[in-house]
Amino acid sequence: MVTSLRERRRLQTGRDIQMAAVTVALRNGLDNTTTEAIATEAGISTRTFFNYYNNKHAAILGDAVRIDLIGAGWFAGSQNPVIDDLAHLLGQAAHDHPLDRALLLKILEVIEAHPALQEMFRTRLDETTVLVTEMLNARLGDDMAVEARLLASLATQALTEAVMTWVADDSLGLDAITTLIATRLRSVTQILMQSDTHAGPL
Amino acid sequence: MVTSLRERRRLQTGRDIQMAAVTVALRNGLDNTTTEAIATEAGISTRTFFNYYNNKHAAILGDAVRIDLIGAGWFAGSQNPVIDDLAHLLGQAAHDHPLDRALLLKILEVIEAHPALQEMFRTRLDETTVLVTEMLNARLGDDMAVEARLLASLATQALTEAVMTWVADDSLGLDAITTLIATRLRSVTQILMQSDTHAGPL
DNA sequence: GCATATTGTTGCACAGTGTGCAATGTTTTC
DNA sequence: GAAAACATTGCACACTGTGCAACAATATGC
Structure with a gap:
């Protein structure tokens, strides 16, 4: 340094x-x-x-809204549940990044008032999505390219939501982000499976 | 008219x-x-x-990249699997929209060469995501707000991927879009569940 | 038809954006 | 302390986007 x-x-x-x-x-x-x-x-x-x-x-x-994934070769070969690995990967990224809660709050305030800013916000996220897609490709194989993109986009969105929750709640530590991602991805999975074997009662 | x-x-x-x-x-x-x-x-x-x-x-x-959801009150109360309902909802939207394959191809060609255009592309998609989020909120309840956003974002992305596939393959009819969305969402669900009960063999 | 309202097109002026270039300062290197 | 490397600035310039006012084209009511 x-x-x-x-x-x-x-x-x-x-x-x-x-x-x-x-x-x-x-x-x-x-x-x-x-x-x-x-x-x-x-x-x-x-x-x-x-x-x-x-x-x-x-x-x-600025650089505040930008997540870099660091060396994560372990991801491709891991035998753990995908959800946990994704949560860990992205949580770690947020952890390594100097997230400034006060600054982020101000930025979000500006974004809220001016949707035009969301465009660039999304573009920044997309950079992360691309990285996650590559990792998922390495893990799932090339015949799952579309699924990898979908999953990466979902995971990145989950990261965003987790960071939003973290920003708004002083009592949360950075570790909470990993947990939030995993929990919510599980929750989404539950909904996706809902009544897929078959419909429930009215 | x-x-x-x-x-x-x-x-x-x-x-x-x-x-x-x-x-x-x-x-x-x-x-x-x-x-x-x-x-x-x-x-x-x-x-x-x-x-x-x-x-x-x-x-x-232009107006080519823009999906409107039409009256879909049925969605909130449906007992069918969420995946099928989402696929039907979004497939229908693509169906009702005058999708011009040749024009879309040209537009995508320009986008590919100029990532700056992707920003606006994503912004357009986000409009759809917001609508889907509202429908999911009505269906899942307010305590699932975050999950609704995640799911809506996933579904919209699935629609995009489906349209991409459709654009690139002359032999596909518009009906294929619904099927593609459902199939891939199921595939993603499978991956999300992978070894969640527990890890498989090496 | 014709007068009138409505809407569309255009030129012009003007404030703002973004870049190349060359001059001038400041920090680094040896 | 000289020379290289990099940072800051002013200036010129092409392009973007909007308000306004004049004029043209279409619509409406009689």
Whole structure:
């Protein structure tokens, strides 16, 4: 973890800009938030803003909304239930990531007020979905490609829901995320099996 | 189905613009596709372009990528397996919608080359997901809100995959979509249950 | 038919977005 | 401390998207 002065400044500036973006967006509304306003709030030039983020949406989400999966070769060959492995994999990812509850709350507040931001939010999630799909492909085999995509999309969505729950509840630790994912995936499985052998009573 | 001259023209112009947008995007690449180029290709002014679509991405997707659920009160109270009901609901929606295979193929070709378009694609799907979520909520009860969202997202994704398969295979009729959704959801359920009672042999 | 209301198209002005480039600063390297 | 590497900025420029007002095309009522 070698952090030169440059690296630290670059990281800090990136965070400063994000903070400025979120602040201005909450204060003035996203529509009245120009890149110029964000830059001024962050104490930099407009041009520099674009050296850090492609647009104001990206600046608001920053790196906060982004999940990286780390070395998980164990996944392909595991004999444990898929649900537990997925929950563990994604829970671990959330665990390793510096999730900032306060910041996330603010970001979610902006997103809630401005659906336009959800687009980029989903795109970020899709990056994770692609990674999960690859892992599921390795585990299930190539003839299950479609199922792998479906399952990956479901799992990623479960992660999102779990993080939402975690964000909203101070008493929850990061470990709760793994549990939440597993529990809910089991719950969904139950519903999917409902009356599949046959219909229940009225 | 009263179609005044105005209505017909408006619809036709909308389609003309979409065609122009897809054509230019395939010819020059999305990055070299200006709204001006699209407008010229469609034989209208730039200003008029923006009277029809908010931006070039929307113009390319047009109304083709958009699924409406129609009156489906039956869903909430049905006693059939959830999987079959979801497949029927979504299959019916695809059925009622004027899906144009050739146009969809072109659109998908543009999307494939330009991931930026996927954002709006997903946003369109999300509209459907929201509707499905509401129906599942009515069926499952409010204490299953999270599960409803997960399931809706899975089902919508299944619909997308089914449409993809349908688009790519001339021999498939629209009815195949319902079957594909049901089959794959069952397949996913199987995977989710895998070794959940307990681990299989090596 | 014809007058009038409604809706559609267009040009124009204008604020905002995003990028290439070159000048100027700042940090790193040796 | 000189030279390389990288960061910040201003400037020019092409493109996006919207409000507004003029004008054209269609619809409506008589």
